[in-house]
Amino acid sequence: MALTGLFLCTFLLVHLIGNLQLFKADGGMAFNVYAVFMTTNPLIKFTSYGLYAIIIFHAFWGLYLVSENKKARPVAYAMVDGKANSQWTSRWMGVLGTIILAFIVMHMAGFWAKYKFGEVPYVQYERNIVDGSMTYGPSAPIESKKEQFVSAETGMEYTIVKDLYTEVAVAFKEWWIVLLYVLAMAAVSFHLVHGFSSAFQTLGVHHSKYNGLIKFVGIWVFGIIVPILFAAMPVYFFIQ
Amino acid sequence: MKITLKVWRQKNTNTSGQFETYKLDHVSEDMSFLEMFDVLNEQLINEGKEPVVFDHDCREGICGMCSMYINGRPHGPKHGVTTCQLHMRSFKDGDIIVVEPWRAAAFPVLKDLSVDRSSFDRIMSAGGFVSVNAGNAQDANNLPIGKEIADEAFMSAACIGCGACVAACKNASAMLFVSAKVSQLALLPQGQPEAKRRAIAMVNQMDAEGFGACTNTGACSAECPKEISLSNIARLNREYLSASFTAQVD
Secondary structure, three states: OHHHHHHHHHHHHHHHHHHHHHHOOOOOHHHHHHHHHHHHOHHHHHHHHHHHHHHHHHHHHHHHHHHHHHHOOOOOOOOOOHHHOOOHHHHOHHHHHHHHHHHHHHHHHHHHHHHHHOOOOEEEEEEEOOOOOEEEEEEOOOOOOEEEEEEOOOOEEEEEEEOHHHHHHHHOOOHHHHHHHHHHHHHHHHHHHHHHHHHHHHOOOOOOOOHHHHHHHHHHHHHHHHHHHHHHHHHHHHHO | OOEEEEEEEOOOOOOOOEEEEEEEOOOOOOOEHHHHHHHHHHHHHHOOOOOOOOOOOOOOOOOOOOOOEEOOEEOOOOOOOOHHHOEHHHOOOOOEEEEEOOOEOOEOEEEOOEEOOHHHHHHHHHHOOOOOOOOOOOOOOOOOOOHHHHHHHHHHHOOOOOOHHHHHOOOOEOHHHHHHHHHHHHOOHHHHHHHHHHHHHHHHHHHHOOOEOOOOOOHHHHHOOOOOOOHHHHHHHHHHHHHHHHOOOO
16 A cells, blocks of 8 residues: 555656646646547556556545454444544544545546547647747547648748647546545645555655655645645636 | 542453443542452452452563553543552543553454454564574674664663554554564664564565554554654565565575
8 A cells, every 4th residue: 555655656746746737827738738648658558558557546545454354353343432542534544535536437438538539639839939939729520639840931920739728628627527536636725635644664764864755745645735726726717 | 529430341352342330439530540440349349349350560561561551542632651650630520431442453452452463473483583692792892783773672662562553453454563673673683684574574474463454543642652753654665665666585
């Protein structure tokens, strides 16, 4: 759980940095081009299959361990004062993880599956290569995933890609989708506040010199900054 | 003080138990929790009822026999004390106190509040020792051991094996106990020749006994009457991980 968990933490960072391009005011060109790169680059493709396998392993091995651990106490206590000796996040990892798993399924069905197998309209960006000014509008579907060329006649650079950006922007106009995303990011936050430092403890990394740093990164980076930036994306499109 | 007790009564391992409610009208706040149970048992005997069975021995907080789960916490509400060192002044007049046995598949209830903790003995027999006779105490400077290391080993050796860690853990994991017993030897030169074999054997026995896995909630250390640190669990993880990769196969 520790190794796969830490791998998933690094994935979150990469996913976050890539998706921050949603905030770029360029009609979604940077994000759409990035989406093509992420679905065509062979190294990324190879890593992504590993990622899916690790998500499935982490989730189902975790659920298996929860059920095994339940067997270790067949008769439950009548009264348990859990808050007296531990953080609630550490006791609810299985539930938080299940919420996150349900979210991942919904999230992938909404965007990943639609992008790969569904009907996503194309967009054409026209950028003036002299002054950098840009216009964009709908385009007819193309054979490949991306076409990019420069026309000497018009002095324009043309980019035609699938418009995932608009799919995202439209989805995040629905209040209930935004709410689900924000709640799921809260679950990610609570899961990682315990999970990140717990992974180091499981791997035997416990040292007075580094415990503070591990705890700090677990709480501030993975518990606060990463989930807030992710949650800011749906909120940004909703209030726009 | 007037105290109402809800006590788990169970005839033997094979029957299921239930709570019985008892009222005590003259409890002194200077009594220890176990002395209050002595009073309860005298009252029960006078009424011609069967007294409550509970484990106890030294009543000085050092033997690790007492094992009551009081109001949802092993050894009750105080930090760093065993049940015998818990006094009734920690409760209020009129309180209702719920008392259960340690609950874990590896600690079957023998009767009432007494559980069988021989699974801990079997873990110790699997490797919690130094095989050769270490001889008499050597001259102090013969084996140089840093003060911090000696202190750490001593802190680990403070474990009295009461099982509060298992009782507190939501997974009924014995990691704090096993890690303290592995650490007290792994930290010192006398324990190092057998360190790898010991870590593997004790962890395997722990799993075989049916204890749960560690999810690092920290409840064990928070409830430990000897305040054994979570650093022991990290050390056990290190010892076990490296032993798994490098131990010689017999």
